Amino acid sequence: MRFRPVPVTLPGRERSDAAAILADIRRDVDEAILEAIGDMPARSLRLADAMRYAATSGGKRFRAALTVTVTQMLGGTRSMALRAAAAIECVHAQSLVHDDLPCMDNDDLRRGRPTAHRQFDEATALLAGDALLALAFDILADPRTHHHAGVRAELVLRLARSVGQDGLAGGQMMDLYPSEIISSAELIACLAGKTGSLIRYAVEAGILLGHADDQCNAGLLSFAQDLGLLFQLQDDLLDAVGDERVVGKALGKDAAKNRKNAVSVLGAEGAAQEAQRLLASCAKALEPFGDRAACLLELARFAARRTL
Amino acid sequence: MRFRPVPVTLPGRERSDAAAILADIRRDVDEAILEAIGDMPARSLRLADAMRYAATSGGKRFRAALTVTVTQMLGGTRSMALRAAAAIECVHAQSLVHDDLPCMDNDDLRRGRPTAHRQFDEATALLAGDALLALAFDILADPRTHHHAGVRAELVLRLARSVGQDGLAGGQMMDLYPSEIISSAELIACLAGKTGSLIRYAVEAGILLGHADDQCNAGLLSFAQDLGLLFQLQDDLLDAVGDERVVGKALGKDAAKNRKNAVSVLGAEGAAQEAQRLLASCAKALEPFGDRAACLLELARFAARRTL
Numbered sequence: 001m002r003f004r005p006v007p008v009t010l011p012g013r014e015r016s017d018a019a020a021i022l023a024d025i026r027r028d029v030d031e032a033i034l035e036a037i038g039d040m041p042a043r044s045l046r047l048a049d050a051m052r053y054a055a056t057s058g059g060k061r062f063r064a065a066l067t068v069t070v071t072q073m074l075g076g077t078r079s080m081a082l083r084a085a086a087a088i089e090c091v092h093a094q095s096l097v098h099d100d101l102p103c104m105d106n107d108d109l110r111r112g113r114p115t116a117h118r119q120f121d122e123a124t125a126l127l128a129g130d131a132l133l134a135l136a137f138d139i140l141a142d143p144r145t146h147h148h149a150g151v152r153a154e155l156v157l158r159l160a161r162s163v164g165q166d167g168l169a170g171g172q173m174m175d176l177y178p179s180e181i182i183s184s185a186e187l188i189a190c191l192a193g194k195t196g197s198l199i200r201y202a203v204e205a206g207i208l209l210g211h212a213d214d215q216c217n218a219g220l221l222s223f224a225q226d227l228g229l230l231f232q233l234q235d236d237l238l239d240a241v242g243d244e245r246v247v248g249k250a251l252g253k254d255a256a257k258n259r260k261n262a263v264s265v266l267g268a269e270g271a272a273q274e275a276q277r278l279l280a281s282c283a284k285a286l287e288p289f290g291d292r293a294a295c296l297l298e299l300a301r302f303a304a305r306r307t308l
Numbered sequence: 309m310r311f312r313p314v315p316v317t318l319p320g321r322e323r324s325d326a327a328a329i330l331a332d333i334r335r336d337v338d339e340a341i342l343e344a345i346g347d348m349p350a351r352s353l354r355l356a357d358a359m360r361y362a363a364t365s366g367g368k369r370f371r372a373a374l375t376v377t378v379t380q381m382l383g384g385t386r387s388m389a390l391r392a393a394a395a396i397e398c399v400h401a402q403s404l405v406h407d408d409l410p411c412m413d414n415d416d417l418r419r420g421r422p423t424a425h426r427q428f429d430e431a432t433a434l435l436a437g438d439a440l441l442a443l444a445f446d447i448l449a450d451p452r453t454h455h456h457a458g459v460r461a462e463l464v465l466r467l468a469r470s471v472g473q474d475g476l477a478g479g480q481m482m483d484l485y486p487s488e489i490i491s492s493a494e495l496i497a498c499l500a501g502k503t504g505s506l507i508r509y510a511v512e513a514g515i516l517l518g519h520a521d522d523q524c525n526a527g528l529l530s531f532a533q534d535l536g537l538l539f540q541l542q543d544d545l546l547d548a549v550g551d552e553r554v555v556g557k558a559l560g561k562d563a564a565k566n567r568k569n570a571v572s573v574l575g576a577e578g579a580a581q582e583a584q585r586l587l588a589s590c591a592k593a594l595e596p597f598g599d600r601a602a603c604l605l606e607l608a609r610f611a612a613r614r615t616l
Contacts, residue, residue, distance in 0.1 A: 043473045044481035051473075098438060101411075103430030122411030123484055126434075130406060131477035133438065137445050138468035141461045149458040153449045156464050160446035165351045165359075169439035173352035176431055 018302035021295055022065050025085070029064040030056045032086035036139050050120045050128035051135070055093040058111040062231070062303070063088045066202040067209075069295045070220065074210020083145045084155060084205045087136040091159065092198060094132040095168050097125050104172075133163070151208055158204055167197035187265050188229065195235060196228025203227070216288070223285035223300075230278040231303045233271050236262040238306075279304045326610035329603055330373050333393070337372040338364045340394035344447050358428045358436035359443070363401040366419040370539070370611070371396045374510040375517075377603045378528065382518020391453045392463060392513045395444040399467065400506060402440040403476050405433050412480075441471070459516055466512055475505035495573050496537065503543060504536025511535070524596070531593035531608075538586040539611045541579050544570040546614075587612045 033055050037048055064085035071081035100107040100115040101122060107115050117125035139145060140155045161167060171193025178190070192200075203224035207217055240263045262271040282300040286293040341363050345356055372393035379389035408415040408423040409430060415423050425433035447453060448463045469475060479501025486498070500508075511532035515525055548571045570579040590608040594601040 038473075040474075044478050044485065046485055047473060047478060047481040094438075098434055101434065103409075103434060117411075124481070126406055126409065126411060127477045127481055130402075130437075130441065131472045133441055134468045134472035134475075134477065137464055138472060141465035141468060143461075149456075149461040153451075153457040153460040153464070156445055156461070157449035160442045160449060164439045164442035164446060165346075165355060166348075167442075169435045169442065170352050170355060173355040173432070173435055177352065177354055 018298045021069065021298060022061055022302075025065045025068055026059075026061045028082050029061055029068075029085045029089055032082045033089060036083075036086055036090070036135055046120070046124060047128060047131060050116055050124045051132055053119060054097045054116045054125075054128055055090055055132055057113055059089070059092070060306075061085075061089065062299070063092055063198055063202040065299055066199065066227075066296075067206045069299060070203050070206025071209040073289065073292050073296060074206065074212050074216070076206070076210035080144075080146055080209050081206065083139055083142075084209060085202075087139040087145075087155075087159070088198065088202050088205065090132045090136040090139070091163060091168075094129040094136075095163075095172075095198075097129040097132070099172065101125060104176075146209065155205055155208055158201055158208075162197040162201040167193055167201075171195070171197065184265065187262065191229055191232040191262065192225075195232040196225070199228035199231050200224040219285050219288055223282050223296075226278045226281045226285065227300055227303060230275055230282065230300070233262045233275045233278070234303060234306060237268065237271055237275070239263070240268055275304055326606045329377070329606060330369055330610075333373045333376055334367075334369045336390050337369055337376075337393050337397055340390045341397060344391075344394055344398070344443055354428070354432060355436060355439060358424055358432045359440055361427055362405045362424045362433075362436055363398055363440055365421055367397065367400070368614075369393075369397065370607070371400055371506055371510040373607055374507065374535075374604075375514045377607060378511050378514025379517040381597065381600050381604060382514065382520050382524070384514070384518035388452075388454055388517050389514065391447055391450075392517060393510075395447040395453075395463075395467070396506065396510050396513065398440045398444040398447070399471060399476075402437040402444075403471075403480075403506075405437040405440070407480065409433060412484075454517065462516055463513055466509055466516075470505040470509040475501055475509075479503070479505065492573065495570065499537055499540040499570065500533075503540040504533070507536035507539050508532040527593050527596055531590050531604075534586045534589045534593065535608055535611060538583055538590065538608070541570045541583045541586070542611060542614060545576065545579055545583070547571070548576055583612055 034052065037051050037055070039048070064082075067085040067088060068078060068081040071084075072078055096110060097116045099105055100110055101117055108118050109115065113119070115125075116128060120128070136159065137156055140159060141152050143149075143152070145155070146152050163169060171190055174186075174190040175194060178186075200221075203220055207220055212220065239261065262274070266274060279300060283297060286297050286300075289296075342360065345359050345363070347356070372390075375393040375396060376386060376389040379392075380386055404418060405424045407413055408418055409425055416426050417423065421427070423433075424436060428436070444467065445464055448467060449460050451457075451460070453463070454460050471477060479498055482494075482498040483502060486494075508529075511528055515528055520528065547569065570582070574582060587608060591605060594605050594608075597604075
């Protein structure tokens with residue numbers, strides 16, 4: 001029996017302006033990424049082309065939107081948030097480029113276009129990924145991202161941890177080499193690493209760039225944790241029941257490779273229920289912010305009902 | 309006619325304690341790397357194994373020795389220098405792991421042992437490289453590396469630039485896709501990026517961790533620049549005329565792939581002469597430091613006469 005996707009909803013007003021928030025961010029963050037990649041003729045033009053192709057070809061910019069929205073909600077500066085957002089999208093693009101390589105998922109399609117190694121070649125895709133990861137740290141450590149070196153160093157430290165063993169790379173390894181018996185707890189750890197880590201970091205970067213007191217901070221970190229899991233649950237649901245033409249990448253991969261994910265462990269209904277619970281928890285964590293959190297709540301709702 | 313390698317030498321006393329300096333650093337830097345990789349059971353054990361395999365299996369530790377030697381020469385703290393040195397060796401290991409992959413050089417042997425993707429598999433090697441790169445930034449941004457956030461942010465910024473488009477990744481791309489007509493100037497740019505950038509950074513990190521005034525700084529930066537080129541020239545000479553059993557990796561690759569390098573452009577004799585000139589320039593840059601620079605000069609001599 002195939003599960004029919006039911007958009008997760010919250011009671012109360014349902015505004016549909018997440019798309020507007022995301023479109024608005026996309027333009028600005030693309031500009032910030034292109035500026036960071038730069039245009040120096042002494043460099044390898046092919047490498048720069050591949051970096052631009054990977055990092056600015058569509059994408060929802062959900063992570064970028066989180067950083068900018070949280071920063072602005074806390075009274076921080078949008079231009080700084082856009083730089084941090086650009087760094088996060090560079091890391092996201094790097095993880096996708098490496099994930100798509102033949103030795104990993106061997107994907108031909110990403111965001112509705114040929115994957116980077118299809119458009120260029122494997123070596124170029126590999127090096128473009130490495131260069132994008134380096135560029136992310138370059139952006140964050142640059143004084144233009146924040147005038148306090150302490151904030152820059154902290155942005156770097158947390159990003160490094162979101163990318164390494166306890167983050168993206170660790171999550172992808174657990175995906176490739178899952179334990180024989182996967183418990184719900186192990187699944188959560190894997191989801192938290194694979195996608196959750198960068199979603200969580202996107203919120204954390206906003207906290208660092210805004211002016212949050214410790215209490216706000218704790219509430220937002222709990223929001224970030226839940227949102228990361230919610231986002232990955234929805235990814236797994238889309239992999240199981242989504243429309244490839246809408247999502248713009250190959251689906252059904254986890255089932256085809258007999259890979260454990262939220263749907264195979266919890267069932268589609270169970271995963272959807274868990275997503276609903278997480279969205280409610282996100283909304284609760286934002287309550288103290290009242291109307292100021294309207295955009296952020298919109299983004300959480302988007303994560304729960306997204307079809308791509 | 310095959311060129312016979314002649315060790316480049318400087319007039320004056322010739323002490324052979326570079327080996328002792330390197331052996332001494334190796335033990336300490338390996339310890340710092342292993343501590344940074346850590347041993348948390350919740351993580352992917354396979355990923356950590358591959359990271360340890362790639363980052364602590366031999367290697368000359370030449371870059372690490374530069375950082376520690378420069379830091380100590382300038383009155384900085386050895387334990388901090390060892391952390392920065394560990395970060396640099398993680399980046400170096402990452403670049404080798406990715407460079408050895410089938411889509412790049414497709415090498416089976418590295419430091420006399422199977423390359424990471426041979427010992428594990430391609431996906432594991434790819435992710436171990438990514439995680440090592442992230443770990444390098446993690447180490448540098450950690451307060452244990454330096455108490456001033458400004459120094460940490462600067463260490464990060466310069467490393468990111470040594471790794472990205474203007475550094476390792478850019479140099480590797482120029483190697484893979486050389487211009488049709490390669491001039492000596494282009495060759496220098498490529499060499500400077502590919503290997504020179506990380507050698508130069510190793511000295512820069514020492515300058516940041518030590519207490520250099522601007523004049524010392526300028527002299528050491530010129531030393532770093534020359535040493536980076538010297539090191540790569542010797543690499544190209546070894547590729548042309550070295551002994552695989554001593555070097556511990558496949559040689560003759562540039563010639564086999566018809567790849568431009570210092571030897572193919574300058575000739576073996578020309579490259580050796582250029583190496584001799586660079587060593588003399590390194591020695592001159594160190595003159596103002598007198599005896600304090602003895603170890604550093606030893607390392608430069610090692611770079612010029614190394615057979616592995």
